[in-house]
Amino acid sequence: MKTLKFPTAQTILIIIAGLVAILTWFVPSGTYDTLAYDKVENTFIKKNSDKSTTLPATQETLNSLDIKIPVEKFTNGDIWKPIGIPNTYKQVEAKPQGIIAFIKSPIKGIIEGADIIFLVLIIGGLIGIINYTNAFDAGISWLAKTLKGYEYVLIILVTTLIAIGGTTFGLAEETIAFYPILIPIFLAAKYDAMVPLACIYIGSSIGSMCSTTNPFSAIIASDAAGINWTTGITGRFIMLGLGTLICILYIIRYAQRVKKDPTKSIIYDQKEEIEQHFGSTTNDSIKLTTRLRFILIIFISCFIVMIYGVSQLEWWFLEMTVVFLIGAIAIGIVGRIKEHTFVDVFIKGAGELLGVAIIIGIARGITIIMNDGQISDTLLYYASNATDGMNKGVFINAMLYIYGGLSFFIPSSSGMAVLTMPIMSPLADGVGIGREMIVNAYQYGMGLFAFINPTGLILASLAIVKVGYNKWLKFVIPLVIILTVFTMLVLTISVYL
Template sequence: MSIDTDASKEGSFRFPTAFTILFGLIILVAALTWIVPAGQYTRVQNAALNKEVPVAGTYAITDSAPQGIVEVFMAPIRGFYDPAAGTANAIDVALFVLVIGGFIGVVTATGAINAGIERAMRGLKGREKWMIPFLMALFAFGGTTYGMAEETLAFYMLLIPIMIAARYDAVTAVAIILLGAGVGVLGSTVNAFATVIASDAAGVPFTQGLVLRIVILGLSWLACVAYVMRYAERVRLDPTRSLVYDMKADNERHFLSTHHDGAEFTTTHKLVLALFALTFVVMVWGVLKGGWWMGEMSGLFLASAIVVGLIARTGEKNFTDAFVNGARDLLGVALIIGLARGIVVIMDAGKITDTILHWAEGAVAGLGKVAFINVMYWLQVLMSFFVPSSSGLAVLSMPIMAPVADFAGVGRDHVVTAYQSANGVVNLINPTFAVVMGALAIGRVPYERWLRFMWPLLVILTVIIMASLSVATVIA
């Protein structure tokens, strides 16, 4: 399938950028606050979760809080930093992205990445396609064990030139990371930010339903790997079949890597790349074992950038220029993160989140087992668009939706699996999820091209999940 390049001609329709899409969603949600009744559940502190959770049966209409033009323009600002939001701000993620950009800029300026990519391509010649399942397995492991999401933003600027050097495209690189980690979250097994929180909120052990989640994880991962490998091979054989082929003139990074054939792979390059790899290893260790989050990870990448500069003897001015230029490359990504968070700010301020949850609670009342679990899945899909955070959606929906399962004769663990699968699927394309929009911005992949790439796979994943949930519910 070749892309019609006429779409880029003057006077033709151009799909809005990510910034326009997100700001349009802020306006849409603000408009909904004038239509959807405001309401709230009574909330109590849950000691196990250390969070306030809604109490089933306590929903009540409250004073409306429609969001106007001032709130619309303040939403992106409060998305970055709102003192009332506590830890729910996006400023730490945005700063993390900028520091990553600076780190990558310094490493790239040493020439180590270019030389390393060339050496790797020579070693992998003829076997490049096997990088895809291997890397997707690594990212899926991160997703299923600890909900790897924002941390993946550090990998795109590394993997994109590697995939392009292997004669694939930026879509392939984005898919490997976003789908790899995303399918892991979709099939979370011991993910503390999804499965464990949701199970605790539902009142069941997180190990209950583990077999079903492993089945969904395995089948979904196989489907994603086969889908990405098929697309990548088509692009390798015929670059015109790439979904971003017509953008080559605007951005050569889609098809041309910055490395140069014959580049010498020096000892300095080897030391820089060793430190580069070690930085990511330390980052993963810090998240899993050290309780790190964005602040600590940003400090790590800043320190590593300085050490790289010292090893390569770049000089103060060249180091500063490389760091600032690298951060500048990801400035748009940082802005997108705050803009995406602004949508949630408007919803919460308008007090319509609990109303949507209350409508969902009523929609599943009185249904049979199979109908119940499938309607539950689709309700969680809907709510995931408004609450992309896996932990946020778990704390919000599980205390209400899990008890309803008792009346339908469905295990609460199945409700947990429906929730995490739905949230995982939606967050592969969710424009309100900063990780998705940030990844596409780094890869220079327009949002509508990503939707075009994803829609057949979304159908496949939905069939896998719904069939698995239905069978598990019947045989339970």
Template sequence: MPSEHDTAPDPERVRASRFPTAYTILFLLIVLMAVLTWIMPAGQYDQVMDEALGQEAPVPGTYHTVEPDPQGLLDVLMAPIAGFYDPAEYVANAIDVSLFVLVIGGFLGVVNATGAVSAGIERAIGGLKGREKWMIPALMALFALGGTTYGMAEETLAFYPLLIPVAIAAGYDAVTGVAIIMLGAGVGVLGSTINPFSTAIASDAAGIPFTRGMGLRLVILAVSWLIAVVFVMRYAERVREAPDRSVVAERKAENEAHFLKGHEAAREAVLSGRQKIVLIVFALTFVVMIWGVSSQGWWMAEMSALFLGSAIVVGILGWMGEKKMTSAFVDGARDLLGVALVIGLARGIVVIMDKGMISATILHYFEDRISGMSDIAYVNALFWIEGLLSFVVPSTSGLAVLSMPIFAPLSDFAGVGRELAVTAFQTAIGITNLIAPTYAVVVGGLAIGRVPYERWLVFIWPLLLLLVVFVSAALSVAALL
């Protein structure tokens, strides 16, 4: 007979079960935005075509109210659908990202069916024995390099299923694996140097060359990376020494069963020649993806085709047979179906805002509040405003085009260089996009890592505080110089 203690519910799991899932949180945000379209006045700025940006940009001082279009029940229900594919193009469609995620799942399903990844991870962890913690700064540096140079974001979703099992096998937890990727690329975007989707577009919209302010951004990149690395390494070592200190300690057994499936057998197995070839193809796939994105202009369609082709090659090399290969692909895609759905829901929030025409109204409200401030007050207010705006416009390029044509001229009146306004923008959205539930990369990465959103907030809030204090200090000093 089980004792009363054995049957008592785990308090951590009970508390976690009361917190809504990511699906519910995102849908409630859609409802909230729909309610705001009934309360807030609808408005817009006059738009002019910016040839350099290749799209329309708002004209400062031209905000005006328009006929409201309050969003009703049908609009709320349609928003997640339009988030995937919006024929009216109120927001960038999520269908390409969602399909990319499903194809990655299929690719990983085929690779995992060969047993090559499990065996390879076991060999890698064995080789790192006693030095596992040093993989954290090395990997975070690589992801930060991708973030600062070409805005690595959605592409990181391919790495979560690969690195999280490595982190868990090394004695850490799923949060450590998620943090290595999300914080690594995140601080790179926060300290963007030549990132075309952040610094370049924002500078162009502000009417300045993107090289202005480069020195400050390099300092912010280096110090932010160091702060994040120390934070993750300290957390990871605490978890390895005392697993119950993990913010997802109640999910330890569940996550190990999910991410380390097949690893027990892999510890005794010998890595065969065929599995070594599969691992080479596996690694080359990611190398080709990075090359294609950074130098060939690839996006989701091309990356999806790459992973599909690699899945076929792996299936052939692994002598899996047609039925086993297709079954493994479908099962792998099924594992990431929830991630694909979350991405569409997140985009649905912006659909509602844009259809209800309240995005410009929110921007105009902040425009009025910061006019006439002193230089230090202005740059810090701009930092916070851009951070708040990025919750509802999580796209770096989208927010740059929306806000910079308005705030850059205001910077002139405040005596703040436009390059500092650009830096305030990119650091603000870089920090916000580490936690924004409207950002597909955040909700997608957490879903793949099986890390509940509220647990991620518990983990990351001290780091956010450190980054905000540091960035605010850096912006203030720069404003004085």
């Protein structure tokens, strides 16, 4: 009998989509009324399951709806998504999702996720082009010689820089681009592929978990909670520093063990397969010529421009995709690649990441099933009621786990913030703690679960690295336990200070 293999990322997500569809037959459908700001008409639009109502965009309107948020948060654009209105939950006609909805969900997800999917495919084409020029091989050879004996510096630099990106502007989906670049470098340094995967994904996760100036979590959640986003920021900076240090030490400990004895690698049985796919040895015959240096500069510049655009110019997937497409064309020109060859190589490179694109679409389809079945608000309603009568220490830790659980169904940080903060943040008033503690519980709960959340980015990331979800869990679960205990301790101490 052949040994059973752990299912692929696509199969795992299809199974989850099926389970969520079944869930819509048992969980009552329900909704909260929502409030959105219309900047053209300078009015509020209140929506419920039956109708929409136009209301004056004034503080009095917000007070009458029991929304403790300054009206300026809406009018100046800090809150740009519809928010949930407290105490408006009601059950509606059930909308169970059947077999047809289940079958359609991946296709709907691919259509809805077209922006990030095209970004992934264009990045794949860019990687194919730069690999064709041999600039990567030459650069890796140079870097391996430069860092000889100090390879651990790679771990510290990559994890720290990506964590900074996560905490400042929400670097997450964009990290998909980094895996094909960094994996060959880490393999050349005699680490396994789990190390660069951990540096990139864990760096992004811990940074996003401890967001400080991230507009998609810390700022929008604070605004939706009715507080200034700087409230509680000192504690988040401390949490960021200590959490990142824990993660780096954990990764280095594993990396050094693998470097000393490759058989200690969790993915040792895939060593040859991964090294053949990404390349693992330095090619001393390829010299880093002026032309190849220029190609690498163009390549690195794409990421610098992307980061600047996202953090400073309010760019999103369309603009990022254009940057990488232009970068690929520029490299093709500098590398003197013939037009027919360029197209063939680009398409082949894009094809390498097609599986990742499909994973993103299937994951998005799960959210569509929940939205169409109208069970997300019901889960939020029961979660908010579950904390009644708790003391502040138990309450804040319960909120941590509630947000971790909700993030399975609502993996979007901004979506979670605007949906839940107007409902959850007033609960802090009842137990005598600051609303910034709810913002912290939201960030830390979502962040901790993001390390393993199959409806988030992890399965797409694993597909690029060719690592199974079961092996990732084996690697990361001890770290998640350490961080969870640490986070609970920090939250408990914080509410009693």
